[in-house]
Amino acid sequence: MRETTTRTASSTEEQAPRRGGTLTLVGAGDVDYLDPALAYHTATRGIVRGYTRQLVGYVASRNRAEAGKIVADLATEVPTVANGRISTDGTQYRFTLAEDLRWNTPWGIRPLVAGDVVRGIKRLAHPLASSPGLAYYLSTIDGMTEFRDAMADAPRDTIAETMEHTEIRGVRVRGDREIWFATRYPTSDFLNMLALPFATPAPVEYLDFVPGSQEFNRVLASNGPYQVVNYVPGERIVLERNPAWEPKSDSLRAAYVDSIVVREGMSERAAHDLVATGAADMLWDIQPLTEELPPLLHGDDPRLEVCSAGLFSPYLVINFASPVMAGREVRVALQYAVDKAAVSRVWGGPRLNDIADQILPPLCTAHREFRPYGTEGGRGDPELAGKLLADAGYPDGLTLRLVFRDRDIHPETAEVVKAALARAGIRVELVGVSINELFSDYFSTSVTQKSWDIALTGWEPDWYGNNARTYLQPLFDSRGVVEHGDWGSNFGRYRSAKVNELLGAALTSADEARAGELFRRMEAEVLHDAAVVPILFAHQYWFHATTVRNWLPYPVLNGDPTNLWLDGK
Secondary structure (H helix, E strand, O other): OOOOOOOOOOOOOOOOOOOOOEEEEEOOOOOOOOOOOOOOOHHHHHHHHHHOOOOEEEOOEOOHHHHOOEEEOOEOOOOOOOOOOEOOOOOEEEEEEOOOOEEEEOOEEEEOOHHHHHHHHHHOOOOOOOOOOHHHHHOOEOOHHHHHHHHHOOOHHHHHHHHHHOOOOOEEEEOOOEEEEEEOOOOOOHHHHHOOHHHOOOOHHHHHOOOOOHHHHOOOOEOOOEEEEEEEOOOEEEEEEOOOOOHHHOOOOOOOOOEEEEEOOOOHHHHHHHHHOOOOOEEOOOOOOHHHHHHHHHOOOOOEEEEEEEEEEEEEEEOOOOHHHOOHHHHHHHHHHOOHHHHHHHOOOOOOEEEOOOOOOOOEOOOOOOOOOOOHHHOOOHHHHHHHHHHOOOOOOEEEEEEEEOOOOHHHHHHHHHHHHHOOOEEEEEEEEOHHHHHHHHOOOOOOOOOOOEEEEEEOOOOOEOOHHHHHHHHHOOOOOOOOOOOOOOOOOOOOHHHHHHHHHHHOOOOHHHHHHHHHHHHHHHHHOOOEEEOEEEEEEEEEOOOEEOOOOEOOOOOOOOOOEEOOO
């Protein structure tokens, strides 16, 4: 029997849900990718939830603990040891697909089958565009690394055929509805990985296209309640109802609105004013203007949604490929040079963020307070920073190139960081770029990567609770990375044998408490190396019109568009 799920709504919602209408979101930028194997940005996740489904998923809720529980999505039930779908040694998982699951593809409507699930996992290791979440699956699924290596050696003109006919040892199917996974070791968070959009099934035709390419976007298929019917990069995205979706098969997405429209390329002021006047329903990829926050907060305006999210944001990435950053004294000097309190004010003050002196936030079950470079009030210690620079051979200071996003509050954040570093004799050249340029031209592992020394960015956990892995593995894992290889989300190209050893031990620990201890030791080692400069643990906050009802932040932090409805539209 298929599991059922209760949708949790805000306690302020008293009206019955209303179906119909068009949800209009407005913002400045674009998706990183529509391809679920590559899509990673916060705003993109909301759109992806509309046209993709996974074996298991999360309930939309205001309660983070409730939303963090794994529930069935495409599968009939969540595997457990008790129901016999997880082996007693914790390394075998068995799923059965629910009935009435269908694809809507450019090649027609057809059933979603077990082979599509396997193919979705395979695409994560595509040699021309691997998934930013690939490290999760390489480190857990038996045979995934060998599959990745086999694909890397495949001639380009045979990639589709090789991918389709090369097996992953730890992923098997029987018929059209049964799938088995085998993990390399007991993995307490493996189901969380299968709930990520990365693990979306894939129709066979996807193999004929480079993941995330413009050609791929034109053949994007849907197994969720909506389908992408129009995408003009930088201008708009339009989703409409998917006729192949069977509501009875989907307990996670109510799909109240008829369509979802994202209007892109707007200034922050224009987008904010459209939502404030009700001409648009929600902000999409930007947050409320800093100058608008005080009245919104003072009046407890219900249009402003503030949610704890465990965001490690912003933080400074240190580029280990930059010669000037090779000395630890320089990196430690940066820890003391940054005025975190000043950044906090830019980001809305203590109601909207907390000073961060470590990587794992309080919302992570492995968190324990740790402040190796803590200063009074988070204001920094420029005198100590200057002394460290002098000891490192820079008595007259040095010049660093800081890259940052050129939208929203990021330019002001960069200016505040520049001013703080100047106190310690660090001159900063500011380089503002789009979010896509930041990741493709600066954080990219290509040998043509543009030069930079430090960068402002942020990190959002991929799931909640037992989620130390989601911070420490993507950002600091260098196991298996070869010269000019793919560093994934390890943007600073940080490498440490000791960190890798601790990470490996934590990931293979069957005991969550022991894993937490190992993750903390890894965090301490990363901070000892001053690999990043923690600045804030930001809360998530978004702005929507009064017409929006049932705005639920988890698991989609800018509001789950598949479960809200519109009043009076």
